[in-house]
Amino acid sequence: MQIGVETSKAVDQRRVFVIDEDEITRAALQFMLHDEIETHELASPEEAYEKGIGWLKPDVxxxxxxxxQQRGAALIGELLTRFQGVRILIVCDKSQEATAVDxxxxxxxxxxxxxLTLEAVRKKVDTILGRDGAAPLVQLSLLA
Structure with missing residues (x-):
């Protein structure tokens, strides 16, 4: 089932790895994104490292x-090293924002x-990828 999919996004050659211990969150994010971008659910960073060998590296x-929370903020550096040029979004509850800030x-x-909502998740991924249809990062208005 495709929900509000733009054709230009559906043929995009980039991919997303959803790495989360929570199977429900992984499935929900994969469902929200799979129509517009190649999306893979993975239960651990190690599984992602294994899958990301060669041509299957993630863009996000x-x-x-x-x-x-388990491994510390050094995990971010490890992901950035393993997947050169990757963009990382942290998925959290409001109560976990301090860890996300780290x-x-x-x-x-x-x-x-x-x-998580379909619109918000797609918009954030579009923005992080710089894809058309994303909200501009900065809006300037000049008044004469």
């Missing part, structure tokens, strides 16, 4: 905050705060 990683300080590019 959606990382469950639980991995930062991840941002370590080099992550943003956060997706639950509750």
């Amino acid at each position: 990683v959606l990382l469950g905050v639980s991995f930062l 991840g941002l300080k370590a080099g992550a590019h943003g956060a997706l705060v639950k509750p």
Whole structure:
């Protein structure tokens, strides 16, 4: 089932790895994104490293905050080293924002705060990829 898919996005050659311990969150994010971008659900960073060998490197990683809680913010640097040029979004609850901020300080590019909605998730991924249809990062208005 495709929900509001733009054809130009559906043929995009980039991919997303959803790395989260929570199977429901992984499945929900994969469902929200798979129509517009190649999306893979993975239960651990190690599984992602194995899958990301060679041509299957991700352009975006959606990382469950639980991995930062267990392994610390150094995990962000490890992902950035393993997947050169990857953009990282941390998936968290509002109550976990402090841990997400530590991840941002370590080099992550943003956060997706639950509750997750189709529109918000797609918009954030579009923005992080610089794809058309994303909200502009900065809007300037000049008044004469």
